[in-house]
Amino acid sequence: MSRTLNKVMLIGNVGRDPEVNFTPTGVKVAHLRLATTEAWKDKDGVIQEHTDWHSIVAWRGLADVVERLIRRGSRIYVEGKIQYRSFEDRDGHKRYVTEIIADNLLVLDPKRADNNSDGDSASAPADQRPQQQDDDIPF
Numbered sequence: 001m002s003r004t005l006n007k008v009m010l011i012g013n014v015g016r017d018p019e020v021n022f023t024p025t026g027v028k029v030a031h032l033r034l035a036t037t038e039a040w041k042d043k044d045g046v047i048q049e050h051t052d053w054h055s056i057v058a059w060r061g062l063a064d065v066v067e068r069l070i071r072r073g074s075r076i077y078v079e080g081k082i083q084y085r086s087f088e089d090r091d092g093h094k095r096y097v098t099e100i101i102a103d104n105l106l107v108l109d110p111k112r113a114d115n116n117s118d119g120d121s122a123s124a125p126a127d128q129r130p131q132q133q134d135d136d137i138p139f
Contacts, residue, residue, distance in 0.1 A: 006081040008100050010054060011108065012036040014074045018058075020067045030063035032056045032070060034078060034100075056080075058102040069107055079104040 018032040037051045056078055058066045070076065080102040089095050 008078075008080055008082050010034060010036055010078045010100065012054070012076070012078075014070055014072055014076060015053065016072045018066050018070050020063060028060055028063040028067075030058040030066040030070075032058075032066065034076070055097065055099045056102055057099050058105065062102055062105060065105060070105075075108040077104075077106040077108055078102050 012034040015033040015035050018030045020028065020030045022028055032055075034054045034056050035051050036054065037049055039047055039049045042048050078100060080100045083099050083101050084096070085099070086094055086096045
């Protein structure tokens with residue numbers, strides 16, 4: 001029996017408000033884009049930066065949390081697994097997608113006076129985590 005590990009941990013800023021939808025079978029799913037930026041000094045002492053954009057997918061109860069708490073500019077910690085998939089677009093071209101399927105999420109923004117949330121972290125209970133079903137993919 002071989003053992004494997006598929007674990008991703010990211011801290012970054014949300015690029016735009018999350019998109020929350022339902023699959024044809026009624027399962028809630030949230031999509032968001034997360035920017036992680038690395039900075040370093042080059043050989044001349046000039047600060048350089050590189051930003052990577054990650055597609056994050058949250059299902060069911062975690063999608064509820066995303067919808068309620070996350071906005072463009074939010075700083076968050078996301079823990080999950082990386083998933084690669086492909087699909088055929090409307091024009092018949094094969095497209096490839098890399099996504100982070102979120103299991104846990106922590107809002108790192110300082111508390112705001114206008115934030116009425118009762119908590120700032122969440123994880124998806126085992127019964128609410130995504131099941132690999134083709135009919136649960138909303139696109």
